[in-house]
Amino acid sequence: MITLDAVTVRYGDDVALSGVTGKVADGEWVGLIGPNGAGKTTLLRAIVQLVPYEGRTLVDDTSTDRLSRRALARKVAYVPQKPEFPAEMTVADYILLGRSPHIGYFGSERPKDHHVCAALLERLDLTDMADRNLTTLSGGELQRLVLGRALAQEAPVLLLDEPTSALDLGRRVDALEIVDALRREHGLTVLSAMHDLTLAGQFADRLILLAEGRVAAVGTPAEVLDEAILTEHFGHQVQVLHSPDGELIVAPRRSGVTTGRDSREG
Amino acid sequence: MSTTLPRPTKVTTPDEPARETPAAILPRVSARRPILVAVVALIGAMVVGVSVGPADISLPTVFSALAGHLPFIHYHSHTSAIDWDVIWQIRLPGVVLGGLVGAMLAGGGAAYQGVFRNPLADPYLLGVAAGAGLGATLVIVEGSGSNVSTFLPFAAFAGAVVAVAMTYLVGTTSGRRASTASIVLAGVAVAALLTAIQTYLQQQHEPDLQGVYAWILGSLGTASWADVRLILPYVTLSAVVLLLHRRLLDVLRVGEEEAGALGINAARVRLIVVAAATLGTAAAVSVSGLIGFVGIIVPHTVRLLSNASYRVVLPVSMIGGAAFLILANVVALNVQAPAEIPIGVVTAFVGAPFFLFLLRSRRTGVL
Numbered sequence: 001m002i003t004l005d006a007v008t009v010r011y012g013d014d015v016a017l018s019g020v021t022g023k024v025a026d027g028e029w030v031g032l033i034g035p036n037g038a039g040k041t042t043l044l045r046a047i048v049q050l051v052p053y054e055g056r057t058l059v060d061d062t063s064t065d066r067l068s069r070r071a072l073a074r075k076v077a078y079v080p081q082k083p084e085f086p087a088e089m090t091v092a093d094y095i096l097l098g099r100s101p102h103i104g105y106f107g108s109e110r111p112k113d114h115h116v117c118a119a120l121l122e123r124l125d126l127t128d129m130a131d132r133n134l135t136t137l138s139g140g141e142l143q144r145l146v147l148g149r150a151l152a153q154e155a156p157v158l159l160l161d162e163p164t165s166a167l168d169l170g171r172r173v174d175a176l177e178i179v180d181a182l183r184r185e186h187g188l189t190v191l192s193a194m195h196d197l198t199l200a201g202q203f204a205d206r207l208i209l210l211a212e213g214r215v216a217a218v219g220t221p222a223e224v225l226d227e228a229i230l231t232e233h234f235g236h237q238v239q240v241l242h243s244p245d246g247e248l249i250v251a252p253r254r255s256g257v258t259t260g261r262d263s264r265e266g
Numbered sequence: 267m268s269t270t271l272p273r274p275t276k277v278t279t280p281d282e283p284a285r286e287t288p289a290a291i292l293p294r295v296s297a298r299r300p301i302l303v304a305v306v307a308l309i310g311a312m313v314v315g316v317s318v319g320p321a322d323i324s325l326p327t328v329f330s331a332l333a334g335h336l337p338f339i340h341y342h343s344h345t346s347a348i349d350w351d352v353i354w355q356i357r358l359p360g361v362v363l364g365g366l367v368g369a370m371l372a373g374g375g376a377a378y379q380g381v382f383r384n385p386l387a388d389p390y391l392l393g394v395a396a397g398a399g400l401g402a403t404l405v406i407v408e409g410s411g412s413n414v415s416t417f418l419p420f421a422a423f424a425g426a427v428v429a430v431a432m433t434y435l436v437g438t439t440s441g442r443r444a445s446t447a448s449i450v451l452a453g454v455a456v457a458a459l460l461t462a463i464q465t466y467l468q469q470q471h472e473p474d475l476q477g478v479y480a481w482i483l484g485s486l487g488t489a490s491w492a493d494v495r496l497i498l499p500y501v502t503l504s505a506v507v508l509l510l511h512r513r514l515l516d517v518l519r520v521g522e523e524e525a526g527a528l529g530i531n532a533a534r535v536r537l538i539v540v541a542a543a544t545l546g547t548a549a550a551v552s553v554s555g556l557i558g559f560v561g562i563i564v565p566h567t568v569r570l571l572s573n574a575s576y577r578v579v580l581p582v583s584m585i586g587g588a589a590f591l592i593l594a595n596v597v598a599l600n601v602q603a604p605a606e607i608p609i610g611v612v613t614a615f616v617g618a619p620f621f622l623f624l625l626r627s628r629r630t631g632v633l
Binding site for chain 1: 291292293294295510511513514516517519520521523524525526527528529530531569573574575
């Protein structure tokens with residue numbers, strides 16, 4: 001479980017986050033949505049102690065700033081928006097980095113670390129690429145690999161910052177399906193920053209809408225993905241459509257342009 | 267990729283330990299072969315180092331003298347006293363000292379490139395060279411007679427350590443959070459300040475100019491067992507600490523933030539690695555002078571020829587650096603014998619074209 005208690009982050013005189021409070025229950029997937037600069041990435045970075053903040057962030061009732069880096073990495077795995085993929089590193093070496101929280105300061109990987117990573121590579125359909133250099137992998141393969149590295153930490157909480165931003169539509173859905181499947185298998189708690197509001201509504205149990213560093217709305221996708229709320233906070237006309245099978249589709253409206261549908265209806 | 271995932275057959279959970287099967291060991295780049303190749307190169311360089319010199323001593327005589335000195339082997343060498351002295355008191359100390367200094371400069375360079383994630387980093391990045399240079403210059407211009415040779419290594423060592431300590435102090439307190447960039451910039455500033463003082467001292471003591479330049483360009487021509495004994499503890503300690511950090515340096519290859527999220531305290535790793543590399547490098551340059559280029563060329567050659575993992579780069583750079591400097595010393599001592607070419611000139615003259623050749627002929631993405 002993640003608990004956020006009045007989390008405030010300042011960059012000099014600028015306030016990036018202001019008194020953000022909320023909870024993510026065990027096994028729940030909460031999507032962080034909001035316009036650029038709303039504070040989504042900053043909130044995730046605060047939880048993993050990568051930015052100084054006021055207030056408290058707790059994982060399983062333990063304040064994260066009281067944990068050592070290693071202890072925190074055993075509780076929380078974090079996938080940044082733009083992960084670094086070093087040249088001349090193999091897939092096997094890369095996924096084994098995820099075992100760092102379980103290896104002593106001067107230690108090296110043990111058989112169990114290999115087994116955990118080998119199982120994840122198999123699960124993510126990357127086993128045949130284990131000895132390949134990262135430079136030879138496609139965007140989708142890299143995305144799965146970085147998820148694999150995070151899962152190798154065996155942490156109960158997974159933080160994802162725009163996990164599908166670099167992928168095409170099909171690969172986005174694939175990657176999120178993998179996260180969802182692994183979440184259910186391992187009982188993971190997921191907090192993810194997401195730009196694609198339709199996908200956020202399809203995959204997250206609840207959504208937190210951040211705007212100008214504050215929580216603007218919290219609730220189920222049906223509650224938060226509201227045309228008036230989104231239009232107000234994204235600064236642009238938004239329409240929320242309902243698909244025949246009940247899913248919400250969020251699309252921007254072009255201002256001053258008559259759509260084909262409008263002209264037909266007219 | 268299908269969205270229908272295969273059922274997990276071997277995925278572990280925190281509560282369920284993995285079933286250990288040999289097939290699940292992941293394929294990893296082995297360090298054994300590159301280390302073996304480097305060891306063979308080192309042995310070859312050592313043989314050349316003890317065999318080649320202005321004094322004409324045959325190879326069998328050299329081996330006889332060496333065998334006569336080995337423990338537990340009761341071999342009586344018939345080597346003449348002069349040859350014995352040349353081999354044991356001149357060539358072998360030069361080989362051993364060259365090996366230690368080369369290993370330290372190359373290992374220190376590799377470690378610095380790792381913690382600063384900068385391919386141009388070398389062991390002199392944070393002011394070791396400027397500090398040692400100022401320390402040595404102070405002794406050369408202020409000292410007299412035998413005092414100079416006695417105190418110079420200590421002054422160079424102290425200057426190097428103080429310079430890096432200053433850099434770290436300035437670099438880590440200059441902003442809200444210490445970054446590698448702020449430390450490197452502090453290193454530039456400290457080095458500039460110390461070099462300015464050194465240049466001023468040189469100008470004020472013109473007769474000593476040649477002595478200062480000779481030291482700056484480096485020399486192993488007067489290597490002795492006393493020099494070896496002096497630096498051995500520091501170099502050994504430094505090398506052991508750096509080698510113990512090779513896995514952590516691999517984690518840092520994804521950047522400090524990601525390494526932090528993976529449970530690594532990057533600032534602590536950086537501090538320990540810099541302290542260890544500085545200790546060893548300061549000791550090395552205190553007896554050899556400022557031999558340049560080794561710390562950049564050797565680690566990058568290892569990366570280009572073998573692998574960029576620090577499990578490979580660190581040990582192979584140390585062994586390869588030792589071999590490289592031993593051979594460079596042979597060239598420095600023999601090409602214009604009895605005159606000696608500064609070894610720093612040799613390392614740059616031989617190393618730069620070789621490195622350029624490698625750069626053009628192999629993949630460069632690893633740099």
